[in-house]
Amino acid sequence: MRIKTSAVVGNFLEATWSRVHAPNKAVLGRAGMFLALGEGVPTGFKVADSHGIELAEETILGEDLAPVVRASLNYRYGSTLDENGYKQAFRLYFEYGCHRLIHIWDEYNSDPIMFTSELIKMAKAGPELVSGDSSTTQPLAIVDHPVRVKLLADMDPWIINTAGGNCLTVISGRPGSGKSQLALDLLAQISRQGVRFLFFDLKGELEEDSSNSQQTQTRNNFLQITGAKYIRLISEGLPINPLFRGRTDAENAQIASEIASLVGAFAPQLGANQERAIREAFESLEAPDFQGLANELKQRSEEGVALSVIDKISRFNLFARADAAQPMERWLSSSQIIDFKPLGNDNDTKVLAVAFILNCIMRQLNRTLAIKNGIQPLQMILFVDEAHLLLPKEGKSGLLGSLARQGRSWGFPVWLASQDADAFLTRGTNATDFSELAECGIHFSPQTLTENEQKRILGQVLYKPLQKGEAILRLSGKIYTSTARQLWKDNGSLPK
Incomplete structure (x- = not known):
């Protein structure tokens, strides 16, 4: 059997095989083939044309691998393919796999060593094939044990995934109050317990700044603890495509x-x-x-x-093209930090990009997870910093409100942080009072609120000023005041 690649794939194989020390073009394509078999092919992916190079199946697979690939494709499609069906499936997976190679090659700026290293890492990860729909990848890992976080220095830990709660958390505080350090410490705590997160960093809290030694230390410490992948937009695009076509x-x-x-x-x-x-x-x-x-x-x-x-x-190349994008599940298989600061004051583009990602998660990953032994399973915390940039739009979209109410049952609880606590009350057709809806609210700057706002948001009026580093906590209707956790001193250490 012989196949004809697209022009894009043919040009890539011709130009790259010798640079990565592959024996020939076909062997480089073989790597892509097995990458596609491991990940699956996204719905809607099609081979662009047949204007590339011609390759024989036996040259691509060698003498021993043809039965393995045939069995794998049968497994992917859920039935035994006839010869014509096998040829079409083979070409589709080969083509998509090579597009994945192109994406990795471009991602590492055509560096042969980094390209090969990434392929080795992906091979070690060993994603297993899944049956049925060829558009899916291996499901996200689920955490179904109690996850405890310590919020204030002198209070007991809070189990964030107890059945019946919503895990919605809001954090407010003026710059320098300790809000960001608490948020990072909470993410570090859940990471130590196996929970992933998607951090929308709208102000560049974790940008690399060589002129700020303390910020650099915090950043490096956080990345080391969490193992999160950091993406700085514009200079680097996201490897996903949040647009997708329906099946009918x-x-x-x-x-x-x-x-x-x-x-x-x-x-x-x-x-x-x-x-x-x-x-x-x-x-x-x-x-x-x-x-x-x-x-x-x-x-x-x-x-x-x-x-x-x-x-x-x-x-701006914020998102990948459809033919090179990673499946959402694969991208979310590790914690992710998206740094939006390079977009500057273009807040409309920032919040629209966040909205597209959240909408895609809601549409594609909305599978209810059954409660187990009184615990609501978790997949990933969705954390939006500087949420006041999104919230004014909430009244028209209802996006965050819907996600805050339903995301918990899918294993995607929402955490929001803002400079002003009153920003959590949205207005419009889909108005949501996130401070009231939230199971947990932590506020560092209550003095910025009127007495009526304090009663609504905090549940009481705070007459005694908070000391530096202190916060007022409203948790399941109860009020606490104490020193808040901070990453720089607590390092996300687990509560006892």
């Missing part, structure tokens, strides 16, 4: 409408006609991504806010 025309129309509404909720001055343009352009795409959506809007001669918003995300 009806489902795809619904997704297109949701995407257009999401842009309308978070982008300023986007009218009904602009939303319609985005919806119709999205529906027409076989494998939607931001680059394709921007190009489709241009081809339709659309101008104004709709094109401007989508084109900016595309030009």
Whole structure:
């Protein structure tokens, strides 16, 4: 059997095989083939063309691997493939696997050593094949034991995943109050207990700053404790594509409408006609991504806010193209930190990027996890710093409110941090009082609130000023005041 690659894959194999010391082009492609067999092929991925190089199956697989690959493809498709079906599946997985190689090659700036090292790491990780839908990857690891965090110095630990709670946590405090140090310590504590997190760092709390030795020490300490992967936007794009096509025309129309509404909720001055343009352009795409959506809007001669918003995300390369993107489950298999600071004061793009990611998680990973021995299983904490940038848009989208109410049952609890405690009360059609909804609220600067706001947010008026490092905690309706945990001194050490 012989297959013809796409032009992109053929050019990559021709240009790269000798640089990574592969015996030939086919053997380099073999690595991609097995990478695809381990991860699965995303829904909607298609081979672009047949204008590349021609390769024989026996050259790609050698003498011994053909039966293994045939069995693996049968396993992926859930049935025994006939010869024509096997050839199509073989070409699809080979093509996607090579696109994954291209993505890794580009990610490491064409460095052969780093490229090879990453492939070795991925091979050691050994993702197992999963049956059924070929668009899925290995499910996310679930933590179903009690997870305890210590919030204040002199109070007992809080079990964040007790059945019946929502784990929604809000943290407020002016700059320098200790809010950020507490947030990092809490993430370090859960990491030590096997819980992953997705940290939307909207102000660059963990940026690399060689001129600030204390910040550098905090950053290095945090990354070492948590093992989180750090991505600084613009200089590096996210390896995921939060746009996806439905399995049926009806489902795809619904997704297109949701995407257009999401842009309308978070982008300023986007009218009904602009939303319609985005919806119709999205529906027409076989494998939607931001680059394709921007190009489709241009081809339709659309101008104004709709094109401007989508084109900016595309030009900034914030997200991967559909043919090179990692599945969401694979990306979330480790803790992630997204540094949005390089976007500067462009808060609209920041919050829209966050909204797309959260919406994708809600749509693709909304599987209810059964309570076990009084414990609600966890998959990942979703933590948004500087949440006041998103919350004014909440009244139109209802995104965070829906996630805060439903995410716990899927294993995705939400934590929010903001400078001002009154920012957690949103207004509009989908208004949510996050401070009231939250099971846990920690506030470092209550003096910025009026007495009425203190009663609503804290449950009482605080007449005695807090000392430096102290916070007032409202946990399951009860009030505590004490020194808060801080990463610089507590290092995320586990509560006893």
